[in-house]
Amino acid sequence: MGKEKIKINDEFYDIMPPEYQELVEEATYGKESRGWKDVGEAKELIEEHSLCAGCPESIAFRYVLACLPKPEDTVMVGSTGCTSLVFPHVAVHNIHSLFGNQNAIASGLKRTLALRFPEKVKDVVVLAGDGATVDIGLDMTLQSWFRQEKFTTICFDNELYANTGGQESGLMQKGFVGKMAPAGKKFDKVPLPEIARNSGCHYVAVMTVSKPNRVEKAIRNAILVAREIGPTYIQLYTPCILEIGKQMMEGLQEMRDSEGPGKRFEFKEYVSDEAKVFLDEMDAERKRKKKALRAARAK
Amino acid sequence: MDPKSLVGTFNKKGQKIVEPEYLLFEAPRTQHFMTGSEVVKEAIRRASIDVSIAYPITPQSEAAALVGELYVEGYVGEYFRGENEFAVMSECAGASFGGARVFTTTSGPGTLRAYENFPMWAGSRLPIVINVMVRGVNSPLSIQPDTLEIGMILETGMLIWHAETAQEFLDFLLASFIVAEEPDVHLPVAVCIDGFFVSHTKDMVMMPPADIALTPYDPYRSPVPCMDMEVPPIRMMRDPFVMKSNYISYATHASWQQEVRAACERSRKHTIRLIGGLIEEENADAEILIVSSGTAVAQGREAVRLLAEEGVDVGIVKIKTIRPFPHQEVRQALRNAKHIFVPEFNVAGWMAREIKACIPDNDRVYAGPHVAGGMTMPPEVIVEEIKKVLSGRKEAVHG
Ligand SMILES: Cc1ncc(C[n+]2csc(CCOP(=O)(O)OP(=O)(O)O)c2C)c(N)n1
Ligand code: SF4
Ligand SMILES: [Mg+2]
Numbered sequence: 107m108g109k110e111k112i113k114i115n116d117e118f119y120d121i122m123p124p125e126y127q128e129l130v131e132e133a134t135y136g137k138e139s140r141g142w143k144d145v146g147e148a149k150e151l152i153e154e155h156s157l158c159a160g161c162p163e164s165i166a167f168r169y170v171l172a173c174l175p176k177p178e179d180t181v182m183v184g185s186t187g188c189t190s191l192v193f194p195h196v197a198v199h200n201i202h203s204l205f206g207n208q209n210a211i212a213s214g215l216k217r218t219l220a221l222r223f224p225e226k227v228k229d230v231v232v233l234a235g236d237g238a239t240v241d242i243g244l245d246m247t248l249q250s251w252f253r254q255e256k257f258t259t260i261c262f263d264n265e266l267y268a269n270t271g272g273q274e275s276g277l278m279q280k281g282f283v284g285k286m287a288p289a290g291k292k293f294d295k296v297p298l299p300e301i302a303r304n305s306g307c308h309y310v311a312v313m314t315v316s317k318p319n320r321v322e323k324a325i326r327n328a329i330l331v332a333r334e335i336g337p338t339y340i341q342l343y344t345p346c347i348l349e350i351g352k353q354m355m356e357g358l359q360e361m362r363d364s365e366g367p368g369k370r371f372e373f374k375e376y377v378s379d380e381a382k383v384f385l386d387e388m389d390a391e392r393k394r395k396k397k398a399l400r401a402a403r404a405k
Numbered sequence: 406m407d408p409k410s411l412v413g414t415f416n417k418k419g420q421k422i423v424e425p426e427y428l429l430f431e432a433p434r435t436q437h438f439m440t441g442s443e444v445v446k447e448a449i450r451r452a453s454i455d456v457s458i459a460y461p462i463t464p465q466s467e468a469a470a471l472v473g474e475l476y477v478e479g480y481v482g483e484y485f486r487g488e489n490e491f492a493v494m495s496e497c498a499g500a501s502f503g504g505a506r507v508f509t510t511t512s513g514p515g516t517l518r519a520y521e522n523f524p525m526w527a528g529s530r531l532p533i534v535i536n537v538m539v540r541g542v543n544s545p546l547s548i549q550p551d552t553l554e555i556g557m558i559l560e561t562g563m564l565i566w567h568a569e570t571a572q573e574f575l576d577f578l579l580a581s582f583i584v585a586e587e588p589d590v591h592l593p594v595a596v597c598i599d600g601f602f603v604s605h606t607k608d609m610v611m612m613p614p615a616d617i618a619l620t621p622y623d624p625y626r627s628p629v630p631c632m633d634m635e636v637p638p639i640r641m642m643r644d645p646f647v648m649k650s651n652y653i654s655y656a657t658h659a660s661w662q663q664e665v666r667a668a669c670e671r672s673r674k675h676t677i678r679l680i681g682g683l684i685e686e687e688n689a690d691a692e693i694l695i696v697s698s699g700t701a702v703a704q705g706r707e708a709v710r711l712l713a714e715e716g717v718d719v720g721i722v723k724i725k726t727i728r729p730f731p732h733q734e735v736r737q738a739l740r741n742a743k744h745i746f747v748p749e750f751n752v753a754g755w756m757a758r759e760i761k762a763c764i765p766d767n768d769r770v771y772a773g774p775h776v777a778g779g780m781t782m783p784p785e786v787i788v789e790e791i792k793k794v795l796s797g798r799k800e801a802v803h804g
Binding site: 107111112123125126129153178179180181183194195196197198199200201203204207210211212213214215216217218219221222223228245246249253 | 455456458482483485487488489491492493495496497498499500501502503504505507521522525529630632633634635636637638639640641642643
């Protein structure tokens with residue numbers, strides 16, 4: 107959907123909320139070079155949010171939305187959890203239906219959009235918490251990968267069930283004392299990135315959101331590979347500062363402390379052979395374009 | 406694009422798109438002898454389905470597989486086997502959110518596995534048609550016909566229709582898409598049949614030709630935006646009420662639930678237009694009535710015949726739509742009855758409860774006979790029960 111479709115009728119302009127007017131006038135739908143640097147420069151696709159002050163999920167959300175390659179033709183699928191407090195403020199169509207069924211919804215949705223719009227790109231992006239992705243929804247997460255469904259799954263990994271008050275999740279660290287893990291979690295953090303790789307994902311990346319450039323590249327890669335080849339998975343550490351006892355200014359440091367060599371969120375990336383060929387071609391194309399542009403300017 | 410503008414054009418299978426009224430009432434029909442599962446295939450062939458998602462469970466597996474054949478033949482746009490019924494119903498939801506006409510089938514334990522999705526479908530105003538071929542729910546394991554699961558989905562917000570015969574099943578399926586998709590309804594419909602009795606037995610069916618099909622679904626007539634990024638608004642809410650503990654958030658949720666129920670009630674006019682009334686009466690002036698839905702009615706009809714041979718006058722009221730429940734029609738039809746019998750294929754007697762809740766002097770209602778777990782209900786059992794109860798009541802009256 108281009109901007110012309112969301113244009114506000116003149117008669118109604120003044121009664122539309124100002125944030126909506128701004129979206130229509132200034133948001134970056136249709137801008138090819140969109141990326142995290144637009145945050146603070148252009149109208150964001152996310153309005154205010156009702157997360158805890160300082161929650162890293164909020165900046166993660168901003169980066170993800172700023173880096174969608176084609177928001178005007180992207181539909182997002184969420185799940186219940188802290189992320190579901192944000193989605194109603196997000197300016198791309200998004201679906202919340204139940205807790206844990208996000209990859210099933212996305213499967214039906216993506217196939218339908220492919221059927222209805224054979225001539226168009228319609229990206230589907232799932233964004234859900236670790237409880238939704240790894241525990242209650244694990245079968246649907248994996249089955250969508252086995253079936254090679256062409257959409258991206260993003261997990262906001264805060265290593266616990268934040269929205270219900272800090273219970274144990276499959277992505278919680280072993281030994282962590284949380285609710286429903288009163289004596290400390292008894293088993294290891296589920297190795298979902300490795301499982302994703304073995305289950306048919308063509309692009310897998312694990313990281314914190316401390317480095318926006320890296321997040322941008324991963325999001326773009328994941329969505330473009332999903333569009334052309336098959337399922338992709340990104341796991342982002344978005345610590346729940348509330349439940350791990352951090353202050354609102356400490357989220358960034360917590361992420362930095364968790365991404366060093368050998369740490370839980372050390373940057374990892376897996377690219378299938380097929381995806382590698384595709385991404386390399388895309389890179390080469392971009393370089394060619396840049397060079398041509400520079401040459402044209404030099405003239 | 407207005408689907409009506411497609412009337413008279415041809416789809417990619419060469420079927421002519423026709424008005425639903427033409428398909429249901431005017432098109433010349435030919436006689437076929439077929440099972441309920443085959444009825445599903447023939448209905449779906451003519452229903453312009455975009456997406457169907459399947460999962461095996463007896464007794465609906467054959468029907469779901471036959472829809473797969475239609476996909477291969479090109480009559481259905483997208484089809485696959487999902488991983489379990491919870492996921493399947495969510496996959497159906499995803500397809501419907503994205504603007505597809507969606508059909509699926511399930512049964513018994515599958516219905517319950519899927520359960521959480523049904524109020525979500527209704528609350529999200531997804532006009533999915535699900536064929537429920539009812540069977541027993543565990544335990545002990547049973548695959549036999551039993552209508553208990555209908556009683557369990559009554560308050561999900563879905564429309565619930567119950568077909569008695571293969572013929573009615575065909576007509577209900579075709580009509581259900583149109584009623585479901587009316588902008589003032591836009592709700593899911595569960596078209597129920599009794600497993601095996603209707604799904605697996607062969608019956609005579611008058612079938613419209615295979616070279617015509619229903620007008621396709623137009624997602625832009627939906628009362629809520631289609632999730633395809635082709636329609637505004639681009640942002641759904643300014644001030645999300647989720648998780649807020651204030652009056653507006655409660656009122657929003659409460660009024661939406663009321664609206665879903667009101668939409669279900671609004672389906673009446675469309676349903677009456679396309680499947681006749683919500684109930685059917687035969688000799689409803691009789692003092693003794695048998696009132697039920699599904700194949701219990703067929704058994705009741707036989708009982709009426711047996712009783713007539715003995716000079717006992719009994720009438721029948723068949724309830725075709727369980728949601729919306731035809732309160733007024735039932736009250737009206739039952740107003741003169743002295744004894745009302747509600748035969749049911751389940752242990753709970755939910756249909757008797759529904760009837761008792763809507764008529765005055767409801768001690769007239771006798772909840773039974775009941776059979777369950779796949780037992781058949783020979784008409785003689787109904788006859789016997791009626792006689793036993795009536796003689797008992799007489800004794801009570803005459804001391
Ligand atoms: C079927 C069902 N079970 C349980 C819940 C309660 N519930 C809501 S959110 C949530 C936890 C979410 O955890 P996660 O996916 O990690 O997201 P987070 O809140 O941590 O971002 C739970 C258990 C629910 N809404 N539905
Ligand atoms: S509970 Fe935790 S994850 Fe949720 S908003 Fe607060 S800090 Fe963020
Ligand atoms: Mg979590």
